[in-house]
Amino acid sequence: MLAPLLGLAGVIGGLALGSGFRFWIDRRAEITDALEAASLLGSMLRGALADPHGTSTAALAHAWEQHRTTLIRHMPPRMFQAYEARWQAQSDHAATDDRLLAATDALVDLFWQEHEAFIFVPLINVVRGNPVSKRLEAAVSETLRLPAAS
Numbered sequence: 001m002l003a004p005l006l007g008l009a010g011v012i013g014g015l016a017l018g019s020g021f022r023f024w025i026d027r028r029a030e031i032t033d034a035l036e037a038a039s040l041l042g043s044m045l046r047g048a049l050a051d052p053h054g055t056s057t058a059a060l061a062h063a064w065e066q067h068r069t070t071l072i073r074h075m076p077p078r079m080f081q082a083y084e085a086r087w088q089a090q091s092d093h094a095a096t097d098d099r100l101l102a103a104t105d106a107l108v109d110l111f112w113q114e115h116e117a118f119i120f121v122p123l124i125n126v127v128r129g130n131p132v133s134k135r136l137e138a139a140v141s142e143t144l145r146l147p148a149a150s
Contacts, residue, residue: 024119031132034074035111037067042104045090049101060090071107079137082144103140110139 044063064087072080086100114132125131 021119028115030073031111031115033070035108035115037070038104038107038111041067042101042108045097045101045104057090060087064090074111074132074136076133076137079133079140079144083140086144099143099145103143106139106143107136110136 041063044060048060064084068084068087071083075083083100083103086097086103090097090100110132125135
Protein backbone atom coordinates (compact mmCIF):
# COMPACT_ATOMS: atom_id res chain seq x y z
CA MET A 1 0.00 0.00 0.00
CA LEU A 2 2.86 2.38 0.76
CA ALA A 3 4.67 1.71 -2.53
CA PRO A 4 1.87 3.09 -4.78
CA LEU A 5 1.61 6.22 -2.59
CA LEU A 6 5.35 6.77 -2.78
CA GLY A 7 5.22 6.26 -6.54
CA LEU A 8 2.38 8.78 -6.84
CA ALA A 9 4.30 11.27 -4.66
CA GLY A 10 7.36 10.79 -6.88
CA VAL A 11 5.34 11.42 -10.03
CA ILE A 12 3.72 14.55 -8.58
CA GLY A 13 7.07 15.81 -7.29
CA GLY A 14 8.71 15.16 -10.66
CA LEU A 15 5.92 16.98 -12.50
CA ALA A 16 6.20 19.94 -10.15
CA LEU A 17 9.97 20.10 -10.53
CA GLY A 18 9.77 19.75 -14.32
CA SER A 19 7.06 22.41 -14.56
CA GLY A 20 9.06 24.82 -12.42
CA PHE A 21 12.16 24.26 -14.51
CA ARG A 22 10.17 24.76 -17.75
CA PHE A 23 8.70 27.99 -16.33
CA TRP A 24 12.20 29.26 -15.55
CA ILE A 25 13.56 28.35 -19.00
CA ASP A 26 10.63 30.02 -20.81
CA ARG A 27 10.76 33.07 -18.59
CA ARG A 28 14.51 33.40 -19.01
CA ALA A 29 14.11 33.32 -22.81
CA GLU A 30 11.46 36.07 -22.65
CA ILE A 31 13.62 38.18 -20.36
CA THR A 32 16.65 37.64 -22.61
CA ASP A 33 14.66 38.93 -25.60
CA ALA A 34 13.51 41.97 -23.60
CA LEU A 35 17.06 42.61 -22.37
CA GLU A 36 18.37 42.54 -25.93
CA ALA A 37 15.60 44.84 -27.18
CA ALA A 38 16.04 47.39 -24.38
CA SER A 39 19.84 47.30 -24.75
CA LEU A 40 19.65 47.91 -28.50
CA LEU A 41 17.15 50.76 -28.05
CA GLY A 42 19.39 52.31 -25.38
CA SER A 43 22.38 52.01 -27.68
CA MET A 44 20.49 53.77 -30.47
CA LEU A 45 19.44 56.56 -28.11
CA ARG A 46 23.03 57.00 -26.92
CA GLY A 47 24.16 57.17 -30.54
CA ALA A 48 21.59 59.86 -31.22
CA LEU A 49 22.73 61.76 -28.13
CA ALA A 50 26.41 61.55 -29.10
CA ASP A 51 25.82 62.46 -32.73
CA PRO A 52 22.41 64.05 -33.30
CA HIS A 53 23.00 64.23 -37.05
CA GLY A 54 24.28 60.65 -37.36
CA THR A 55 21.16 58.82 -36.15
CA SER A 56 18.05 59.71 -38.06
CA THR A 57 14.68 59.93 -36.39
CA ALA A 58 13.49 57.40 -38.97
CA ALA A 59 16.09 54.90 -37.72
CA LEU A 60 14.93 55.44 -34.14
CA ALA A 61 11.29 55.01 -35.17
CA HIS A 62 12.15 51.81 -37.03
CA ALA A 63 14.07 50.43 -34.03
CA TRP A 64 11.13 51.18 -31.76
CA GLU A 65 8.67 49.47 -34.12
CA GLN A 66 10.95 46.46 -34.35
CA HIS A 67 11.37 45.99 -30.58
CA ARG A 68 8.15 47.29 -29.02
CA THR A 69 6.31 43.95 -29.07
CA THR A 70 9.13 42.34 -27.11
CA LEU A 71 8.86 44.97 -24.36
CA ILE A 72 5.08 45.24 -24.15
CA ARG A 73 4.84 41.77 -22.55
CA HIS A 74 6.56 43.05 -19.44
CA MET A 75 4.94 46.47 -18.99
CA PRO A 76 1.62 47.43 -17.43
CA PRO A 77 -0.58 49.22 -20.00
CA ARG A 78 -0.19 52.75 -18.60
CA MET A 79 3.59 52.35 -18.45
CA PHE A 80 3.74 51.08 -22.01
CA GLN A 81 1.56 53.98 -23.18
CA ALA A 82 3.84 56.52 -21.49
CA TYR A 83 6.97 54.82 -22.80
CA GLU A 84 5.56 54.61 -26.33
CA ALA A 85 4.50 58.27 -26.19
CA ARG A 86 8.10 59.19 -25.37
CA TRP A 87 9.31 57.12 -28.33
CA GLN A 88 6.77 58.75 -30.62
CA ALA A 89 7.93 62.19 -29.48
CA GLN A 90 11.56 61.07 -29.93
CA SER A 91 10.80 60.00 -33.49
CA ASP A 92 9.30 63.42 -34.24
CA HIS A 93 12.23 65.46 -32.87
CA ALA A 94 15.94 65.43 -33.49
CA ALA A 95 16.90 66.06 -29.83
CA THR A 96 17.33 62.98 -27.66
CA ASP A 97 14.96 62.68 -24.72
CA ASP A 98 17.07 62.20 -21.57
CA ARG A 99 14.07 60.80 -19.68
CA LEU A 100 13.54 58.18 -22.36
CA LEU A 101 17.19 57.18 -22.13
CA ALA A 102 17.00 56.99 -18.32
CA ALA A 103 13.83 54.86 -18.51
CA THR A 104 15.46 52.57 -21.08
CA ASP A 105 18.53 52.20 -18.85
CA ALA A 106 16.24 51.27 -15.94
CA LEU A 107 14.59 48.62 -18.13
CA VAL A 108 17.99 47.19 -19.07
CA ASP A 109 19.09 47.06 -15.42
CA LEU A 110 15.94 45.31 -14.25
CA PHE A 111 15.91 42.85 -17.16
CA TRP A 112 19.57 42.04 -16.44
CA GLN A 113 18.84 41.41 -12.75
CA GLU A 114 15.92 39.16 -13.67
CA HIS A 115 18.00 37.37 -16.30
CA GLU A 116 20.74 36.60 -13.81
CA ALA A 117 18.37 35.46 -11.03
CA PHE A 118 18.51 31.85 -9.94
CA ILE A 119 15.53 29.63 -10.76
CA PHE A 120 13.66 30.23 -7.49
CA VAL A 121 13.89 34.03 -7.47
CA PRO A 122 11.49 34.68 -10.40
CA LEU A 123 9.10 32.06 -9.03
CA ILE A 124 9.18 33.58 -5.54
CA ASN A 125 8.66 37.08 -6.98
CA VAL A 126 5.57 35.92 -8.88
CA VAL A 127 4.15 34.13 -5.84
CA ARG A 128 4.80 37.22 -3.67
CA GLY A 129 2.93 39.41 -6.15
CA ASN A 130 6.06 41.27 -7.24
CA PRO A 131 6.33 40.40 -10.95
CA VAL A 132 8.67 42.09 -13.41
CA SER A 133 5.93 44.44 -14.61
CA LYS A 134 5.39 45.84 -11.12
CA ARG A 135 9.11 46.32 -10.54
CA LEU A 136 9.51 47.94 -13.98
CA GLU A 137 6.72 50.37 -13.23
CA ALA A 138 8.29 51.28 -9.89
CA ALA A 139 11.70 51.75 -11.51
CA VAL A 140 10.57 54.10 -14.27
CA SER A 141 7.38 55.75 -12.97
CA GLU A 142 9.20 58.90 -11.83
CA THR A 143 11.35 59.06 -14.96
CA LEU A 144 8.37 58.78 -17.31
CA ARG A 145 6.16 60.87 -15.01
CA LEU A 146 3.45 58.24 -14.92
CA PRO A 147 0.16 59.34 -13.37
CA ALA A 148 -0.65 57.73 -10.02
CA ALA A 149 -2.25 54.29 -10.29
CA SER A 150 -5.96 54.31 -9.60
